[in-house]
Amino acid sequence: MADWVIELKDIRKVYRMGEVDVNALDGLTLRVQRGDIMAIMGPSGSGKSTLMNIIGCLDRPTAGSYRLDGKTVSELQDDALAEIRNRKVGFVFQSFNLLGRSTATANVELPLRYAGVNKGRRERAQEVLRLVGLEERMEHRPMELSGGQQQRVAIARALVNKPAIILADEPTGNLDSRSGAEILDLLLKLNSDRGVTLIIVTHDSNVAARAHRTIKLKDGCIEEDYVSDAKPA
Amino acid sequence: MFLTQNLLEALESLTSNKLRSGLTMLGIVIGVGAVIAMLSVGQGATATISGSISSIGTNLIFIIGSTNEEITIRRPLTLEDAEAIGDPLNAPSILETSVMYSLSRIKVSASGETVTMAVTAVTPTYDEIRNLEMAEGEFISETQMNGRASVAVLGVTTAENLFGTSEGLIGETVRLQGQPFRIIGIQASKGGSGFSDADDVLYVPYSTAVSRLAQRSGEAPNRVDMIVASAVSASAVPDASEEIRQILRTRHHTDIGKDDFTLMTQEDFLSLTSQIMGVLTIFLGGIAAISLLVGGIGIMNIMLVSVTERTREIGLRKALGARRRDILIQFLTESATLSVFGGLIGIALGAGLAFLVGQIATATGNAFTPVVGIDSVLLATLFSAAVGLFFGIYPASRAAGLEPVEALRYE
Ligand SMILES: Nc1ncnc2c1ncn2[C@@H]1O[C@H](COP(=O)(O)OP(=O)(O)O)[C@@H](O)[C@H]1O
Ligand SMILES: [Mg+2]
Numbered sequence: 001m002a003d004w005v006i007e008l009k010d011i012r013k014v015y016r017m018g019e020v021d022v023n024a025l026d027g028l029t030l031r032v033q034r035g036d037i038m039a040i041m042g043p044s045g046s047g048k049s050t051l052m053n054i055i056g057c058l059d060r061p062t063a064g065s066y067r068l069d070g071k072t073v074s075e076l077q078d079d080a081l082a083e084i085r086n087r088k089v090g091f092v093f094q095s096f097n098l099l100g101r102s103t104a105t106a107n108v109e110l111p112l113r114y115a116g117v118n119k120g121r122r123e124r125a126q127e128v129l130r131l132v133g134l135e136e137r138m139e140h141r142p143m144e145l146s147g148g149q150q151q152r153v154a155i156a157r158a159l160v161n162k163p164a165i166i167l168a169d170e171p172t173g174n175l176d177s178r179s180g181a182e183i184l185d186l187l188l189k190l191n192s193d194r195g196v197t198l199i200i201v202t203h204d205s206n207v208a209a210r211a212h213r214t215i216k217l218k219d220g221c222i223e224e225d226y227v228s229d230a231k232p233a
Numbered sequence: 234m235f236l237t238q239n240l241l242e243a244l245e246s247l248t249s250n251k252l253r254s255g256l257t258m259l260g261i262v263i264g265v266g267a268v269i270a271m272l273s274v275g276q277g278a279t280a281t282i283s284g285s286i287s288s289i290g291t292n293l294i295f296i297i298g299s300t301n302e303e304i305t306i307r308r309p310l311t312l313e314d315a316e317a318i319g320d321p322l323n324a325p326s327i328l329e330t331s332v333m334y335s336l337s338r339i340k341v342s343a344s345g346e347t348v349t350m351a352v353t354a355v356t357p358t359y360d361e362i363r364n365l366e367m368a369e370g371e372f373i374s375e376t377q378m379n380g381r382a383s384v385a386v387l388g389v390t391t392a393e394n395l396f397g398t399s400e401g402l403i404g405e406t407v408r409l410q411g412q413p414f415r416i417i418g419i420q421a422s423k424g425g426s427g428f429s430d431a432d433d434v435l436y437v438p439y440s441t442a443v444s445r446l447a448q449r450s451g452e453a454p455n456r457v458d459m460i461v462a463s464a465v466s467a468s469a470v471p472d473a474s475e476e477i478r479q480i481l482r483t484r485h486h487t488d489i490g491k492d493d494f495t496l497m498t499q500e501d502f503l504s505l506t507s508q509i510m511g512v513l514t515i516f517l518g519g520i521a522a523i524s525l526l527v528g529g530i531g532i533m534n535i536m537l538v539s540v541t542e543r544t545r546e547i548g549l550r551k552a553l554g555a556r557r558r559d560i561l562i563q564f565l566t567e568s569a570t571l572s573v574f575g576g577l578i579g580i581a582l583g584a585g586l587a588f589l590v591g592q593i594a595t596a597t598g599n600a601f602t603p604v605v606g607i608d609s610v611l612l613a614t615l616f617s618a619a620v621g622l623f624f625g626i627y628p629a630s631r632a633a634g635l636e637p638v639e640a641l642r643y644e
Contacts, residue, residue: 058552059638079556086554097549097641101249113238114554157553 004067005164005197006032006055011064013050013220024050025061026220032213034164035195037188039208042217048201049169051217055199056089056167057081069164086114090158090196092168092187096150098142104129104153105138111161128156132186148179155186165197166190172207184210243566253535254571260531261575261620262582264524265613269583269605271517274590277603279510286502290364291467292328294474295497296460296481307493308485312439312455315356317480318462324476326469331359332457334439336446341435343395343407350391352409352435354442362463370403370418373438377417381440385409386418388434409437412445470498525616528575529624536568536628547632548640560633568625569618576617580610 013025024047032038040048053059054066057073060081066074069088073081085091098107108125117124129138132152142150151171158166168187172180184207191198200207208214209228216224247254296318298307312332317323319330334354341348359365360372368389377384385407392399395407399419406413414437423431437446443455464473474496481487481494540547547560555563587603594601 053638056552058641059636082551082554082556085552091552093641097545097552099546099549101245110550111553114550114556114559161554 002031003034004031005034005036005069006030007067008054009065011051011054011061011066013047013054013059014062023220025054027064028221030215030222032165032197032199034197035191037191037198037210037212038200039211039214040199040201040217041203041205041208041214042223046217047220048217050220052167052169052199052201055165056091057084082114086111087161088164090155090161090163090166092151092154092158092166092171094170094173096142096147096154096174098150098153098157100142103139103141104134104145104156107142107153108156108160111157115161125156125160128160129153131159132156146179147175148182151175151179151183152186155183155190159190159194159196163196165199167199169201170203171200172202172204180204239562239566240570242563243570246567247570257531257535258571258575258578260528261525261572261617262528262579264521264528265576265579265617266582266586267524268517268521269580269609269613270586270590271520271583272514272609273584273587273603273605275510275513275517276606277587277591277601279506280604281601282506283503286499286506288364289499289502290362290463291499292464292470293362293499294462294464294470294477296462296477297458297495297497299493300495304491304493306487306491309456310458310460310481310494312356312457314481314484315457315460315462317484318460318477323480324462324473326464326473326476328463328465329358329362330460330462331356331362332439333359333459333461334442334457336442339409339435339446340411341391341395341407341409343405346395348391348394350433350435352437352442352446354439354446355436356439359436359461362461366421368399368419368421369401370416372418373436378438378440381444382438383412383414383441383445384417384438385414386420386436387416388420388430388432389422390430390432391435392419394433407435409435409446470500474498521616525620528572528617529620532568532571532621533624533628535571536564536625537631539567540564540628540632543632544635544640544643547635548637548643551635551637552641557633560635561629564629564632565622565625568629569621572617572621572624573614576614579617580605580613583613 008028008030011025011028012023015022015024028047028051040051042048050059054061055068057068057076061074064074065072068084073084076084099110105122105125108128109121112121112124126138129135132155134149134152134156137145137149142153145153166187171187172183175183187198187200188210190196200211202208211228213225213227215222296310298310315330315332318327321327332355336352336354338349339352341350341352355373357373357375357378360367365372367386370386372386373384376382387395387399387402387407389399392402396402396405402416402419405416407416408414420432420434439457462473462477464470477496478492482492485493487493550560584605587605591601591603
């Protein structure tokens with residue numbers, strides 16, 4: 001029996017730009033299996049980021065329904081969505097988005113703070129930092145880290161609340177090819193070790209090649225959706 | 234989330250831009266500092282003034298010309314008025330009276346030194362009524378008054394200005410407008426109290442002054458500036474006041490409600506002082522309110538800038554699960570921290586300033602202790618916290634209301 005972690009049905013997202021409506025997502029239906037690795041590709045402006053934002057509960061669809069981890073979230077209010085983002089979703093951004101003033105540990109602690117965890121927060125953050133291979137850099141600030149290391153901190157941060165899904169919007173876009181490959185390896189390893197569902201937006205077909213499933217977007221619709229046989233689910 | 238955690242984060246954020254935080258606090262620092270300094274100097278001054286008023290005696294009544302400018306027909310107070318008031322048959326509640334007549338800018342010289350000062354002409358009862366103590370010699374006597382003797386009693390400061398010492402001067406001569414006066418007494422030091430030096434005085438008999446030093450030509454004979462009357466007891470002051478009014482109304486033929494004289498008792502002085510201090514306090518309160526308002530607007534301004542600058546950070550925090558109130562609290566903590574620190578520095582600055590004023594006052598002979606009251610410290614702290622919170626609300630709610638997607642897209 002299939003275990004859907006994400007169920008999107010007839011999702012529309014309309015942006016009003018003055019007089020014209022832009023259909024960023026145009027009746028999109030998509031289900032993602034728990035533990036899957038899915039790549040999202042497509043030309044710029046095709047709606048990839050919009051889709052990621054809706055999956056990550058950063059934004060609400062204009063129409064359609066969305067169930068995340070068995071719970072309908074398309075109707076929830078701001079604070080309820082904040083809690084979903086906090087507990088179910090881990091974001092990895094292209095530009096890392098770390099707090100420059102804070103150390104790696106403090107950055108990783110942040111989702112725990114918003115979860116209301118007061119005891120053992122530091123230890124948990126450090127544990128995850130070790131997991132991503134940063135035991136030597138835990139008290140460094142982002143400025144003192146390389147791009148690849150910063151992205152590792154971001155991954156640790158995404159991971160610390162044990163989310164059901166990790167959403168990575170072009171996670172290797174700002175990295176050189178070697179650290180990009182390392183980051184990809186790390187994400188894939190987290191998927192296989194911890195069973196976390198992984199969704200990656202990418203322009204890189206090499207990245208997509210390592211995903212189990214790839215969808216291609218065009219004008220807010222899924223144009224192609226194929227599963228590679230080479231990789232087990 | 235813990236308050237301490239919020240506080241630490243606010244401090245981290247504020248110290249990451251020290252210059253800006255410092256400048257932002259400056260408004261509050263200066264406002265609170267000025268208020269604390271003025272309040273404590275004011276409180277110290279009130280205490281000193283009340284103290285010196287209390288020392289003038291509870292049973293005294295001072296009579297001067299009317300302070301009401303609408304009274305156009307005025308008869309001056311005279312020596313005869315004082316004698317009439319002092320007559321126990323006219324005024325049974327009054328023990329004694331004395332007069333005071335001030336001669337300004339008299340050239341006083343001795344042993345080569347010359348000073349220009351006000352000379353006070355009095356009747357012999359003046360020392361008893363005003364509680365003057367003699368360090369050496371005697372005060373002016375009845376005989377000297379009647380005989381228009383050229384004698385003088387000096388305050389310690391005056392003596393030192395003229396002779397370089399205040400001891401062993403009995404029998405020496407001082408010249409007033411060139412005329413020789415024999416020193417018969419040195420008044421014991423009254424210490425620095427109030428704002429003019431109570432030891433820089435020179436008394437001469439009233440009669441002598443009128444005949445030999447009178448400078449105001451065309452004045453009524455025996456005119457005086459002030460009559461001082463002592464009631465038989467403190468509780469007799471109201472009766473005594475009424476008796477004085479009756480006597481002076483009859484003697485001056487005043488119309489009803491048009492008294493050409495004013496009575497002042499110790500209680501009047503005290504209530505006048507507290508009135509003045511009350512006005513001063515309202516005035517200071519106004520300054521405080523304005524400067525805190527200005528400081529608060531400064532904080533709001535910088536917080537708005539900070540919210541805009543940190544839009545991405547806010548978006549990120551929301552993506553990581555921050556709720557509206559988490560962001561709200563974060564920014565309110567920052568603005569309140571700014572203003573409370575500003576307030577605390579202001580309190581320290583104000584206390585320092587007040588201390589300095591006290592030091593200067595003491596050095597110039599007006600012993601005076603500024604009082605930094607715990608109440609004004611608490612008030613200032615609470616007020617600056619309230620200012621920070623109030624002016625932080627708008628920027629903070631702007632931050633809290635940002636849409637996460639929009640905020641994350643912000644460049
Ligand atoms: N906040 C917005 N306001 C208006 N239009 C938007 C906004 N966000 C996205 N769009 C539009 O929606 C479409 C899809 O955008 P996006 O999801 O960012 O595409 P992609 O990530 O695939 O490049 C584009 O046409 C874009 O211009
Ligand atoms: Mg995009």
